[in-house]
Amino acid sequence: MLIFSTSDKGGTGRSVTSCNLAYRLCVSGRNVAYVDFDFGSPTAGALFEISEVERGTPRGDGMHSYLLGETGVAARVDVRADSDRHALRRLGPRAGKLVLLPGDEGGAEFLTADDAVVTRCAALLLALEQEFKVVIVDLSAGRSVALELALKATALPQLRSFTARWLIFHRWTRQHILAASGLVHGPHGLVQAGKECGHDPAELLESVRFVRTAVPSTTLHSSVERPAQAAWLLEQNAALRRLASVNQLGASTLLGETPVEPMLQWREQVILDMDVSAKIANEETAAAYTDLARKLLDNATWERF
Template sequence: MLIFAISDKGGTGRSVTSTNIVYRHALQGNDVCYLDFDFGSPTAGAIFSVGSVARGTTRKGLHDYLLGEGAPEPHRVDVWTESDREGLRTKPPGAGRLVLLPGNEGGGELPAVEEETLRRCVQLFSRLDEEFDLVMVDVSAGRSFTAEMVLQATVRLPSVPFRWLVFHRWTRQHIIAADGLVTGADGLLDAGTRFGHDRNALRDRIRFVRTAVLEPDAAELVGLRDEQRAWLFACDTELRELASRHKVGRTSMLGKIPLDPILQWREQLISDEDVLASKIANAETAAAFDDLAKKIVDDAAWEGL
């Protein structure tokens, strides 16, 4: 299965959330790989703590591969052996493969979608689908040629299942923008339909993920004044109404990730050790990733709206 991760704006936590989902999915015993298609700023290497490709690879990365620059196969990084983080460097018993395909250091966005580039993209998806249970593709933020390319590629791979995750923060602007990215002019649905997808079928394959969510009843808010808490509660109610008006509401939401200080200060994988031993991460955050990692392949969570 192919999963495309996209967000309306930058800074939504798309990359850190999608990498954590992939990591949890591997821990659940599946073979997974992560494709850094955010060619403008390939940072997945840093999140997986693989120093050698922290800002993309200097070898043949995805960017070179897609543009046909002398790379029959893009560079692969086995996270379980190449991560600099000791806790990640041993594959836990029962875990599946965890492979990163980094972008190029200094690659830059795709200038256009050429037929040859598209053909290579289709070939890559097809080969990876043969090998991995889950292929997560970080498509970067907003409308881009990269998003158009993967929309076209999936038209050419009718029997390979795919799904889209749209990441957004829980604020007024982000809710409106996330809806716009999907249903707005030249959004995912418009572009997808133009390339040959069925609009309704495509709609059913898109779900929203809320990031950095602060629940009004969260433990962190105990110290707040009553006035502040009442204000937060009112805001949250308003956002819920806004979200459901924009069809970004609960029914089309796959999950939400609570606000966690560790993710605000450093984009990284949250391991069980971070939760249980060093206690720098919240258990709710790890649980939310774990839950999402199950839901992305659970058909019940993806039934028609």
């Protein structure tokens, strides 16, 4: 299964959430490949705490170089063997594989997704899809060439029969809701661009779900301490729900949400179960990632309405 992670805005939590999803899927026994298509700013190496590829691979064999045909073999890093985090190296026999295909250090955005690049992209995705249960591709933000590349590759006959799912990450604010909606439904958005690449727009839309990240609690203080604040927060939350629903981001299009996590406000990383048992990370955050990982693979979540 191919999972594409994107967002309209930057800094939505797309990479952190996608890496945490990859980790949760791996812990539950799935073989997972994580592909860094954020060509201009590859961060997955840092998130998985692999110092050699912290800002992408320095050896000229990252995703950018591979897609340009500058290297025939794309770099692969075994997260479970090479992470600096001991606990990631001791996941136990029931966990699956977790392999990172890093970006290039100092890589840059593509100017165009030409046929040669699309063909290489499709070949890579096809090979990964056959080797791994789940392939997560971080596509970077906005109407990027990475997004166009993924749409073009998945429209090709060799990939068309495989399941592809699209996750759109956004924060729980007015601007983020409107931006996420625009990325999917707006001019040059995912649906329109997908149609131009040969996708069936209705089918493509059915494979899109939104993920609300770092959703703040509506109970900052107790309603007894600060009744006006408590009422205002509830009102805003209700208004955002209405806005989301009007902009086609309602409950039926939602994969799930993550709560604000203090650990992630301080440091981008994978939240391990040991962080929860040490009471450094919140249990709700780990539970949210587990739930997202489960729904990602659960066909019932993706059934037609």
